[in-house]
Amino acid sequence: MRRGPSDPDTYVRGFGGDTSNMAIAAARLGARARYVSRVGDDAFGRSLLRLWADEGVDTRGVTTDAAAPTGVYFVTHGPAGHEFSYLRTGSAASRLEPSTLPEDVIRGAQCAARIRASARRSAEAHATPCSRPSTRRRRRERASRTIRICG
Numbered sequence: 001m002r003r004g005p006s007d008p009d010t011y012v013r014g015f016g017g018d019t020s021n022m023a024i025a026a027a028r029l030g031a032r033a034r035y036v037s038r039v040g041d042d043a044f045g046r047s048l049l050r051l052w053a054d055e056g057v058d059t060r061g062v063t064t065d066a067a068a069p070t071g072v073y074f075v076t077h078g079p080a081g082h083e084f085s086y087l088r089t090g091s092a093a094s095r096l097e098p099s100t101l102p103e104d105v106i107r108g109a110q111c112a113a114r115i116r117a118s119a120r121r122s123a124e125a126h127a128t129p130c131s132r133p134s135t136r137r138r139r140r141e142r143a144s145r146t147i148r149i150c151g
Contacts (some may be wrong), residue, residue, distance in 0.1 A: 011074060015051050027056040034105055036061035038092035044070035045092065061105035067090035 019035070026033040039045030041064050041090050048070065052059050072090030076083045086093055 013047075015048070016073075016075075020048070020052070023052070023057045024055045032058065034058040034061055034109065036102060036105060038063050038065050038068075038096050038100075040064070040068055040070035040092045041066040042070055044072055060107075061102045063092075063100070063102075065095060067093055068092040 019037070023033045023035045033056070035052055039048050039062060045064060049059055049062065049064075050060070063124045069091055071086070071088030071093050073087060076085070
């Protein structure tokens with residue numbers, strides 16, 4: 001039997017995710033894009049860091065967590081269309097805390113976009129584009145609310 005991309009048992013690595021896609025799109029359009037997240041010290045994390053660097057996304061806000069894996073998801077195609085299988089429980093990004101946010105990176109932002117995953121369904125996401133950070137306290141409160149919802 002020949003294996004390939006059309007075989008349902010074969011997975012082709014790709015990159016995605018709402019926030020990553022937004023940062024890459026902004027960088028491609030000439031904006032200075034920064035990314036804040038955590039990745040694991042694994043092949044997936046290194047691949048993401050390489051991708052963002054290649055796309056011109058500033059990753060000073062991305063930390064590597066040696067104790068947790070990079071979250072991943074798999075997309076398959078079923079009768080109803082795309083089916084997502086998330087593997088992010090206990091991932092490096094799920095361990096992001098308000099106290100570990102790189103304030104120097106966030107403070108310099110002129111525009112910020114947050115993606116908050118619904119607590120009920122990981123596949124649902126709500127974007128708040130270009131919310132201008134007004135004060136340090138408000139940024140921390142927003143980040144804290146976002147992390148509580150995503151974590």
